[in-house]
Structures are given as C-alpha cells and as structure tokens.
Amino acid sequence: MIVKVKEILEAVQNNQITIEDAVNLIDHPMDYADIDFDRQKRTGVGEVIYGAGKSQEQIAGIIQNMLDHDVDMILATRISKQQYEYLRVLYPDFEYDSMAHTFTYNQNPHIENKGKIVVVCAGTSDLPVAKEAYVTAQFLGNEVTLISDVGVAGIHRLFQRLDSILDANVVVVCAGMEGALASVVGGLTDKPVIAVPTSVGYGANFQGLSALLSMLNSCASGVSVVNIDNGFGAGYMAHSINCLGGKR
Known part of the structure; x- marks a missing residue:
C-alpha cells in the first residue's frame, strides 16, 4: 500500500x-x-x-x-x-x-510462535497499558489472551481465571496502586512474569513509582519489571521469551 x-x-x-x-x-x-x-x-x-x-x-x-x-x-x-x-x-x-x-x-497477520502469552491487569484503569502490551505481542505473531479486573482487592476473581494464566508461556501483569498483583501471580505460576507498573493510583502512588518499587522488591522469583506504563516494552519482551518455544 x-x-x-x-x-x-x-x-x-x-x-x-x-x-x-x-x-x-x-x-x-x-x-x-x-x-x-x-x-x-x-x-x-x-x-x-x-x-x-x-x-x-x-x-x-x-x-x-x-x-x-x-x-x-x-x-x-x-x-x-x-x-x-x-x-x-x-x-x-x-x-x-x-x-x-x-x-x-x-499485510499478513498470523500466529507464528507455539506458546501463548497472557496479559493480566489488576483493574479497568490499567487497561490502556495492558492493551498496548496485548496489541504489541499479537502484532509480533503471538496468541495472546487479555484478562482484566483481577486485582488483589477481589482476589477470588484471579483464581477464576487461573487455568488460562497457568496455560501461558509467559505472563504480563499490569497493576497500579501498590502493584501487588505481580507478586501474587509470580507465586502461582512456574512461567516468567513481566511486571508493568502503571501510573494509576492516588497521590502516594507517585504516578506509578510506588508500584514500580513494589514490583522491583517482589519476593516472588521469576518476576522481571519494565518501566512505568511501558506496555509496549512488556509485550515485546513477552514475544522475545515466547520465541524460545519455537515456531508453529
């Protein structure tokens, strides 16, 4: 074109x-x-x-x-x-x-990688960042699922979607406020977790800084962190990890 x-x-x-x-x-x-x-x-x-x-x-x-x-x-x-x-x-x-x-x-959209990527976000306010990760990973040739509004304030909602999360090759977790969701997911899956702090939250959230620090200090092994609101970077990294599983 x-x-x-x-x-x-x-x-x-x-x-x-x-x-x-x-x-x-x-x-x-x-x-x-x-x-x-x-x-x-x-x-x-x-x-x-x-x-x-x-x-x-x-x-x-x-x-x-x-x-x-x-x-x-x-x-x-x-x-x-x-x-x-x-x-x-x-x-x-x-x-x-x-x-x-x-x-x-x-011009030729298709899924080329074998594994799945799941993008999880804590609340609806985190969706713009999560969607950026979702679109990026999908654009690069991955099967991607988006799971929204499963934050720790209603953690039962997370367990209802746990099967989909555990089925992923790599999980992207977007969360603001205190950013606790990444640690929770990291403690439930044996797959790599890419945490994305978002700038969602009240004053002491400091435009995502508190979530960033919480995620960097996660006690869950296998959690890596990208910069605040960097959905693109998370989607790209998830694609890079998923490539290791081979092509279809």
Whole structure:
C-alpha cells in the first residue's frame, strides 16, 4: 500500500491536509528521522514508531518512507486521537486501537510462535497499558489472551481465571496502586512474569513509582519489571521469551 499523489491531492482538496503537508509527503524529506531498515535482520523485529513527541506530519513521513521501502508490518505506539484523525486520511488500511493508542499495518497477520502469552491487569484503569502490551505481542505473531479486573482487592476473581494464566508461556501483569498483583501471580505460576507498573493510583502512588518499587522488591522469583506504563516494552519482551518455544 503506497499513498499515491492523486490521493494526497484529494486530501488537500477536501481540506484534510495542507499544501505544505502534501509537498512533504510527495518529496519525502527525512531530515528528522533515519529509519533502521536492517533491524529486522538483526533482532527479528523491525523498527517501531514511537508517536509521543512527534508531529503528525513527521509520523506520516516516517510511515510513507517505510512503505516506500516495502515494509509490510508497521507498528506505531502512543498515537493520540488527534494524530490518528490526521493519519487515517492518508493510511485508511491501518488499524487504530483507541485504548492502546496503537496504529498498525500488517499485510499478513498470523500466529507464528507455539506458546501463548497472557496479559493480566489488576483493574479497568490499567487497561490502556495492558492493551498496548496485548496489541504489541499479537502484532509480533503471538496468541495472546487479555484478562482484566483481577486485582488483589477481589482476589477470588484471579483464581477464576487461573487455568488460562497457568496455560501461558509467559505472563504480563499490569497493576497500579501498590502493584501487588505481580507478586501474587509470580507465586502461582512456574512461567516468567513481566511486571508493568502503571501510573494509576492516588497521590502516594507517585504516578506509578510506588508500584514500580513494589514490583522491583517482589519476593516472588521469576518476576522481571519494565518501566512505568511501558506496555509496549512488556509485550515485546513477552514475544522475545515466547520465541524460545519455537515456531508453529
């Protein structure tokens, strides 16, 4: 899929993009980005676009450059609703997840790894981070299950979903407040647990710092920790671990 000049000009005619945007997309100036097209060969996963801090025009330019180089799998994270409204005009074949804030394009979506990944989140407020992990792991070719609202305040809910959790090759646990869920899950499964502290909680949560410290100090063996709200990093790491189980 390549955005043709005709489509760009139609977007200008419909006042969906400016003339300056059209010139940039047609000429493809990339003085603001140097895409690593060899990353797929080195690491198994191509470069991912981090949308936060970039202008919508820059994101569009990067996407266009990747498409022009025949990249058939593109994942952009932290794409705001405003950025999406601009990008969807130019790239209607991409999918946007409004909760995960991801913008994806995959010409051949399929599950390639044998094992399963389960993403667990403590509460509904943790879902945006959990969905980012879910979309990332799924995009990279894994069978992924999302389990929501099983925090320690109602721990019986966790036990009702325990069979699915124990069936996973790797578990991602997203939790805010005191971040206790990761330790609980880590004490129930023999599989690796990737803990994701979220910035959910009242003042003393310190925007996720208290959950981060709790998870780093977990007494459950086999629990590793990524940075606050880093659902993408957790999904990517879960994929890396799941790859060790082999391909289908």
